[in-house]
Amino acid sequence: MNINFPILDTPVQLLKGQANQLVVKSVDIYGQLAYAIYQMDKGLDPDYQFLLFNEDFKALKNVTMVQHPLLFDLDNLTIKKMLFKRIIDTLDMNEKTVIEATYGQTVEYFNRQIFEDLDIELDISYNYKVEELFKFLKIKIKDETSSIFERTQLILNVLKEFNHQSLIIFYGLGQLIPALDYQLIIETANLNQQTVLFLDSEEVEELKNLKRIVVDEDYFVVENVI
Helix, strand or coil: EEEECCCCCEEEECCCEEEEEEEEECCHHHHHHHHHHHHHHCCCCCCCEEEEEEECEECCCCEEEEHHHHHCCCCCCHHHHHHHHHHHHCCCHHHHHHHHHHHHHHHHHHHHHHHHHCCCCCCCCCCHHHHHHHHHHCCCCCCCCCCCHHHHHHHHHHHHHHCCCEEEEEHHHCCCCHHHHHHHHHHHHHHHHCCCEEEEEECCCCCCCCCEEEEEECCCEEEECC
16 A cells, blocks of 8 residues: 655655654645545545556556545545445345335335325335345434544544555644543554554654654655554
């Protein structure tokens, strides 16, 4: 798994299934990268070329970008689709059949007991797939977090359930939480075997158990596993 952007001579490889930190000390380049991530998260082509690709030089899919932990929407459509798929994958064929049949019986009850007294005819669908029925339940992820640290942990643990996520990107986290909390988040990512990239503008010296890539003001690159 690799990243590249214009000032790099060669792509930088990320450690798969572990935490990685990219520190860009140039304020201008850091700002352009942050805005590129924002644009990519919105489905736009970024003004500043920020490439994410695998060992076969194919663009990464299923990249989750977290601009700010408190603003990340755990109830967004992408998360819901992955959540429904995760739930459905745990059901066997008999369970799916029972759920769909129970819905049909419920609709039949309403049709007999309530709707038949209306003077207008109703066209009611008795056949719904499990995927469609889950939408009616208004399922959402319970969020009782009270800090940026707790919300970041929750985001990582939720995304762990969808193990096809190829990369998770956070930026500016070092400016939001103390080093001790940052280290615990790194440990969570490593324990979950998630490939995570933390984009920061300054090094946090206390951090360990991650790969750190530092791009200084002169665009000199230093890579270390610490």
